[in-house]
C-alpha cells in the first residue's frame with residue numbers, strides 16, 4: 423500500500439454515527455427479541471436496507487467465503503436466508519453446514535454477529551419464499567433449486583460502538599437449548 427493510500431484511509435472517519443447508550447444490565451435475556459428490537463431501530467434510523475447482511479461460509483478446503491444476502495425471517499428457529507442450492511454458497515453448505523451472519527447499521531454504530539449450524543427449511547417453505555419474490559426475481563430460477571436455509575445460532579454478539587471507544591459488547595451463547603449471557 424502506498425503512503426497516500428494509507429493516509430487517505432487514516433483520514434476517513436469511523437464510528438461516526440449517533441450511538442444510543444446501551445446499558446448491558448437492561449437488555450432482554452432473549453437475543454431473538456433483542457435482534458428484532460435493533461432491526462426496528464435500524465429501520466427507524468433510516469438505515470438503507472437494514473436486512474442486508476454478510477453470509478460467511480467455508481469451502482471444502484475450509485477457506486472462508488462471504489457474500490451479501492437479504493434476511494428473510496427471524497424467529498426462535500433461526501435466521502432465514504434463501505438462494506439456489508446449486509450456487510457456490512449452496513454447495514459449500516452441503517459440505518459444511520455452518521455459517522456466520524454479520525449486520526452493520528452505521529447510523530447507530532451497531533453491529534450484530536450470528537453464527538451456528540445451517541439447516542434447510544422444508545420444500546414448502548422454500549417454494550413459499552420463491553413465490554413471494556417479484557416476477558423479475560423469479561425469472562430463470564428453477565423452483566427445485568430455490569432453497570430457504572436457517573442459521574440456528576449458538577452464539578450471537580450485539581456490538582454497540584461509541585465515539586469515545588467505550589464500546590459495549592453483549593454476547594449470548596446457547597447451551598443445552600438455553601441462552602446464557604457470556605462475560
Ligand SMILES: Cc1cc2nc3c(=O)[nH]c(=O)nc-3n(C[C@H](O)[C@H](O)[C@H](O)COP(=O)(O)O)c2cc1C
Pocket residue numbers: 471474487488489490491492504505506509510511512
Ligand atoms: C443487497 C444484496 C442482496 C442480495 N440478496 C441475495 C439473496 O437473498 N440471495 C442470493 O442468493 N443472493 C443475493 N445477493 C447476491 C449475492 O451477494 C451473491 O452474489 C450470490 O448469492 C452468489 O453467491 P455465491 O456464488 O457465493 O453462491 C444479494 C446481493 C446484494 C448486494
